[in-house]
Amino acid sequence: MTTPLARLKTTSRVRKRAQYEAFEFELQNGDVRVRNGSYADPENHEYTVRIEDDLPTACTCPADAKYSGACKHRVAVAVRRPILDAVRHHQLLADGGKTVQPPNHPHDHEEDSKEQAEAEEPDCDCADLSSDFPCWECYRTGRRDLPE
Template identity: 60%
Template sequence: MSESLLARLDPTKRVLKRAQYEAFEFSLFDGDVLVRNASYADPENHEYNVRMVDGVPTACECPADERYTGPCKHRVAVAIRRPIVDAVERIQMVADGGVVSNEQPEPEVDDDSKPEDCDCDVLDDYFPCWACVDSGRRELPE
């Protein structure tokens, strides 16, 4: 993919921040991702299926994804967690009769300098901002 997944989705800053800090739980389900928001007292009432097409979270069952322009926080939460996107792609490939390779691509890092839109200062030291993840400067924790 030539452009980053996040650039393709183009979320608002508010949606991106919520996708980073809310307590999402993910389950793979029929080639898609079931996203549960455990930030709520009743997380079972805040779970939605995110539809994946060719490694891109294209739709979500939540009211916000239907009501507003741009992706919802559930779609962005999936997109910024590359291991989840990779796992869905593997499941879909196997379901389609493809072969799974265990090789991991090397991250493309052109520059180790801090991105201009870095927000790591306002986040926990353990969790990087998306600008640093997207640039390859830092990786998301497992």
């Protein structure tokens, strides 16, 4: 299987910047908002990356429109598999899909402890989300994994 990064036309300079700049990501209706915290005014460096078939296909930044290759925001999303996995999951649910947990899932026996842990975490928004999908804070800190 080809990686998303391998499917993007870009330069080594853009690939490096996509890895070392301080990007922040937020899911927005099947797209990803990318904010670059490397700038003193990150609110002015915030763009939306469109995802189609697990590939960042477009970005609202000026560089993506000006140059023929993928911008650093698209590459930043492409190299972060958990972001693409979260988008795919969101798009599946938005299209009317339904997450189904396979039988004998390794986490089945942990349901009670998960619910108890969630109740003890006041900064957790998992209760507002559907089924087993974790909030960003729980996923980011490793408290919960994305469903399979």
